[in-house]
Amino acid sequence: MSQHHNQPGFTDQSAIRNFCIIAHIDHGKSTVADRILQLSGIVPEREMRDRFLDRMDIEQERGITIKSQAVRVPWTYDGQEYTLGMIDTPGHVDFTYEVSRALAACEGAVLLVDATQGIEAQTLSNLYMAIDHDLTIIPVLNKIDLPSAEPDKHAEEIAGLIGCDPSDVLRVSGKTGEGVRELLDRIVVDVPAPSGDPDGDAxxxxxxxxxxxxxxxxxxxxxxxxxxxxxxxxxxxxxxxxxxxxxxxxxxxxxxxxxxxxxxxxxxxxxxxxxxxxxxxxxxxxxAAHPASEALPGYRDPQPMVYAGLFPIDNAQFPELREALDKLKLNDAALVYEPETSVALGFGFRCGFLGLLHMEIVSERLSREFGLDLISTAPNVPYEVTSEDGTVHRVTNPSEFPEGKIKRIVEPVVAADIITPKEFIGAVMELCQDHRGVMGTMEYISADRVEMHYRIPLAEIVFDFFDQLKSRTKGYASLDYHEDGEQAADLVKVDILIQGEKVDAFSAIVHRDKAYSYGVMMTKKLRELIPRQQFEIPIQAAIGSRIIARETIRALRKDVLAKCYGGDITRKRKLLEKQKAGKKRMKMLGHVEVPQEAFVAALATGETGNDRDTKDKIRAAQKTEG
Amino acid sequence: MTYEVYVHVPFCLRRCGYCDFNTYTAPDMGPGASRGDYASTAIAELRLLRRWQLGHGIDEPAVSSVFFGGGTPTVLPPRDLIAIVETIGELWGIEDGAEITTEANPDTVDADSIGALADGGFTRISFGMQSAVPHVLRTLDRTHTPRNVAEGVRAARGAGLETSVDLIYGAPGESLDDWRASVRTALALGVDHLSAYALTVEARTKMGRRIAAGELAAPDDDDEAAKYEIVDDMCAAAGLRWYEISNWARPGHESRHNLGYWRNVDWAGVGPGAHSHYTLPAGDGPARSLRAWDLLHPRAWAQRVRLGDVPWADSERIGADEDVEERVMLGMRLREGLDLAEIERVSGHDASAVADELVHEGLVERARGGRLVATRRGRLLNDAVIERLFDALL
CATH class of the missing domain: 2.40.30.10 (Translation factors)
Structure with a gap:
């Protein structure tokens, strides 16, 4: 068997090629990786299943790779046996640091681009990172079997980006396997062999x-x-x-x-x-016996950039939530959490995540793998708040926002790169301006696509920016962002009061200009979501002691006046029993009963009020200012 | 112990769009289940019920009330209804002065048929009037006219029967003035008794589907509350006082049959889908009472009777907690109210603190003998009152 030639531990560096594949989420990285495994003969045909390397269920279902893996693949070129190290990299912005370490483990990168779509922002940012790591780039267009593929056009685009000739761009189909053999040959030829010191300290x-x-x-x-x-x-x-x-x-x-x-x-x-x-x-x-004197460069601790509270809907599940987080932590060094108590939501955890996708994945795993029903509060970025007396507070939760006069608030900012077809430039600019973005440069990466650079407060990105970007550009735009320092900002904390009682779970730190729309939207939402009760319930939004929006839930005048004769008695009793059981899922805020579903729905992001009533109320609220 | 018989007649000439009762419009439902066979099958069921009762140590006294409901009992000829009453008399006896009622659609009776019923022992007719406003009657799919009702009531009074009318409020498109007009018209008939029900929309009815599709407006709680207050005020002014949430009567003319339901007496239910209720003899396990209900479909019902079995679809035994729930929920519907000391004794829990709260909030009043009686606000928010009492008593 030829693959026994280069034994692990006894393989000369000159026969080794380590590479990774840089690709956008749906561009077919896993399919190409599968073909490579198949062609090399290490996965027998009958054991081949789609996306062999993606092991977690969520990865398979979402079609994204969360955890990278490394496979040793034998490949014979020109009569000589080579050992290829294929390192699978995660594809999403939240995992930038992991990507950078995977790149540092390689000498070459296959830049895989969907021939029907062209390059996307995250791919581009990973490509730049690979170039920074001095990797040899092998540009490849995938999915050339599709009728909608435009390989010539996208080869031009890629050639322009990495400075090669369009004819150097390989064309493959992960689906049919076409061109994959040539790709492996090309890796052997182009990617440099590792050049470490085989005799040095390990x-x-x-x-x-x-x-x-x-x-x-x-x-x-x-x-x-x-x-x-x-x-x-x-x-x-x-x-x-x-x-x-x-x-x-x-x-x-x-x-x-x-x-x-x-x-x-x-x-x-x-x-x-x-x-x-x-x-x-x-x-x-x-x-340990012969330690190296110096560590490899680039080590750092992951920094959570987004915080949110996670609370079990049934507070009795708190111990299970703790256990589940402990288990996830085994696998996820970036996840941080500490117990938090909310008046409205009970016992839960304040969790820190690398970004929004990281947060989504964690919540999804908690519900899927551990069967937990959770409410998550609105995502929050870390702020540095200086009170007038000079005390500095790190605020990752609106409840930590100091009372009294504030001297200064500093918020994290990201550099955002957005690639979009040129017809959406206006829409993207409007969106970024709405989100306090400051435009940098803009470059045409091809005749009809541009890359736009913005500086945007992270807080604006974590809310619903990505969904809006997708909807305003019909799904064509892609986004990448990375930390880019911080800035002072005019932020306020908006509290929501139900019957005069502050509900901590609904407090939010927002820009002063957005405070009114947040207040109006939240009070309106809650008016719809909280059932009428025997008394009138005022719902207010306030900055400090100043009320900026108000809605009223009118008192309930009648519940049920149905008939109650012979056969109705059993039905009615069962209905009352059911309502009684339903009350157990209600939270008491003062005297007000709020169904759990109301919290879930009120905290759901993505809905912006565009109806006339909302707009009028926001305008009215703004007029009370000044 | 009080004992009553309810007879369900599952036939109508046509189905109204809001109605989800167990009723059928086809005249021929197969042997034993068709209109023409109904009385003989119902009579057979009565005999089976009597046999079942005796076999279970339940020896019911003479009936104090018989009530024919539906459906539309008056689609059957009076002789069929009378034959059923006679069988009840034969099996259990009928108390002197018993109340014998039939529901009637105004367009299925006339002076002759009403006279025949009175001669056969009936004492009371309850008319399904629903509204006096033509566009509301149309929305409700009713075929009668306001004039039919007046003629029916007049004929019934002429025959010496007590009279009642049913009204429905909250139909899509009914204004407050429409409702006032209906109540005024009903009271002007000189009836002794009036029932007014908030329209309950069931999803599986034609009206339910039309509301879901947005073709009709859904009933509005505030509108219905206002209409409840209107009917309550107008009845009181006309000398009819409330004795149950949805029922008003001249003193002494309350429906004894329906009071029996809310006082949790025993009754036998006859006919497809009819419910029965029996207090179980002490020593028969932990259950306090038994509720059973007949098979819904007339054909299945008739077949079971033909086989000589009590045609129950299912039954449930009411344990101690359910018994408390039923007493509370039924008692709080009544003007005579809930005997607090009694319910505390039965449940073994003290509810005086909750009772004080409810009094303080204006939802109930304490009446003579320590009974709790819902105020008008408490009648409108009856579920809330009941749930608070459940919390204290269970």
Whole structure:
């Protein structure tokens, strides 16, 4: 068997090519990866299932790769056997740091672009990152089998972006397998071999770390220098811990233990660490006996950028929520959480996420894998609030917003790159302006598509920006953003009062100009959502003690006046029993009963009031200002 | 112990758009279930019920009331209805001065048929008037005219019968003045008793579908509350006082039959879908009473009777908690109210604090003998009152 030629741990660097695939979400990365596995012969035809590498259910269903993996693929070119290390990278903005570590583990990147769509903003930003890491780029157009493919047009576009000739852009179909063989040959020819020091002190870059319920923490590494052996103690240079490795190996395509991993190779280590925070992406593994003097560059702790409260609808599920978060944390070093108590929602957790998608994935896993029914509060970014007396507060939750006079508020800002067909330039500009964006430059990446650069407060992005961008550009625009410092901003905290009582779950920190629309929208929504009760219920929005919007739920005058004769008695009794059970799902806010569904619906994002009544009320509220 | 018989006649000449009662318009429903066979099957069921009662240690006394409801009982000839009453007399006996009522559609009776019913022992007729306003009657799909009702009531009074009319309020398009006109017309007939029901829209009816499709406006709670207050005021001014949430009568003319339901007496239900209620003899397990109901479809019902079985679809045993629930929910509908001390004794819980709150909030009043009686506001918010009492008593 030819693939036994280059044994793990004994493969010369000159026969190794490590590469990753950079692609937008639906551009067919997993399908191409599947074809590569198939062509190399390591996955027998009959075991091939779609998207072999995406293991988590959610990944398969959403068609996105959350956790990258690394597969060792044998490939013969010109009579010589090569060992390809294929590193699968996550495709979404929230995982930029993970992407950057995956890129750091490679010498080449396959830039995979859908020939029907052209390049998208996230791909472009990952491409720039790959170029910054000095990777060799192999441009490839996928889906050329589709009738709507426009390979010539998009080859021009790509050539313009990376400075190659359009004829250098390969054309493949992951679906039919056409061109994939040529792609593998091209990888061997173009991607440089690793150039670490095989005899130096061992240094391995951790580019991913996942929790496996059978094996514990599996850490994916790229050997840079030297060699790691399965029987020697390992040392994590960043975290500072030392382990006896339980297993070292490669993935081809299943886990295969080996005695060692040598310079340039990609593989995995099972350290026996209890959770992924013990084995962090970006850290350097070295030998405990002969430690390297210097860690590999680029290590940093993930910083949550979006915070939200997660509360079980049934407060009795609080312990289960804690347990579920503890389990997710094993697999997700970026997830942070601490207990939070809300007057309205009871016991829950304040959670920090890398971004909105990260938040969505976590909530979805909590409900799907752990069967939890959750309410999540509106997402919040971290603010730095300085009171008049000079005290500085870090505010990740409206409830932490200090009372009294505020001297200064600083909010995080992102640099946002948006690629859109040129006919939507106006729509995108309007959207960005509405969201306090400041325009930078704009470039035509092809005759009919532009890349626009904005500086936008992160708070504006985390709410419903992405959905609006998609809807205003008929789904054509793509967005990428990364942190870009901070700025002072005129922000206020808007409180919502139900029958005079502040409801913490509905408080929000918003720009002063948006305070009125938030207040009007929220009070209107709640008026619809809270059932009438025996007394009148005022619903107000306030900045401090100043009321900016008000709605009233009129008192209920009658409940049910149905007949109640012979056969009605059983029916009526059952109805009353059902209503009684329904009350258990009500939250009491003062004397007001609020159904759980009202919280869920009121906190749902994405709805902006465009009806006349809402607009009039916002205008009226603004007039009371000044 | 009081004992009554309810007879369900599941036939109508046509189905009204708002109605989801168990009723059928086809004259021929197959052997035993058709209009012409109905009385003999109902009589057979009465005999089966008597046999079942005796087999279960339930020896009911002479009936104090018989009530024919539907459907439209008066689509049957008077002799059929009278034959059923006679059988009841034969099996259990009928108390002196018993109340024997039939519901009637104004356009299915005339002076002759009413006379025949009176001769056969009937004492009371309840007319389905619903409204006196033509456009409201059309919305409700009713075929009679306001004049039919007046003639029917006059004939009934001429025959010495007590009279009642049913009204419905809250139909789409009915104004407050329309409603006042209907109540005024009903009271001008000189009836002894009036029932007024808020229109309940059932999703599976024609009206329910039309409202869901947006063709008709859904009834509005505030509008119905206003109309309730209107009918309550107008009845009081005419000398009819409320004795149950939806019922008003000249003192002494309350429907004894319906009071029986709310006082939780025993009754046998006869006919497709009819419900029965029996207090279970002490020592027969933990249940306090039994509710059972007949098969809904006339054909299935008739077939079961033919086989010699009590034609029940199902039954439920009312345990201690359900018994408390029923007493509260039925008692709070009545002007005579709920005996607080009694219900506290039965449930083993103290409800005096909640009762005080409800009094304070103007939802109930304390009446003689420590009974709780709903105020008008408490009648309109009856569910809320009941739920608060449930919380205290269960």
């Amino acid at each position: 240094r391995a870059l951790i580019f991913d770390s996942v929790y496996d319920s059978y094996r514990g923490i599996v850490t994916y590494i790229r050997m840079v220098d030297g060699e790691l052996r399965s029987r020697e103690k390992l040392h994590m240079m960043g975290v500072g811990t030392t382990y006896d490795p339980i297993e070292i190996g490669v993935i081809s395509p299943d886990m295969m233990p080996t005695r060692a991993l040598g310079a340039g190779e990609v593989g995995y280590v099972i350290t026996g660490a209890k959770d992924v925070s013990q084995s962090k992406v970006g850290d350097t593994i070295t030998s």
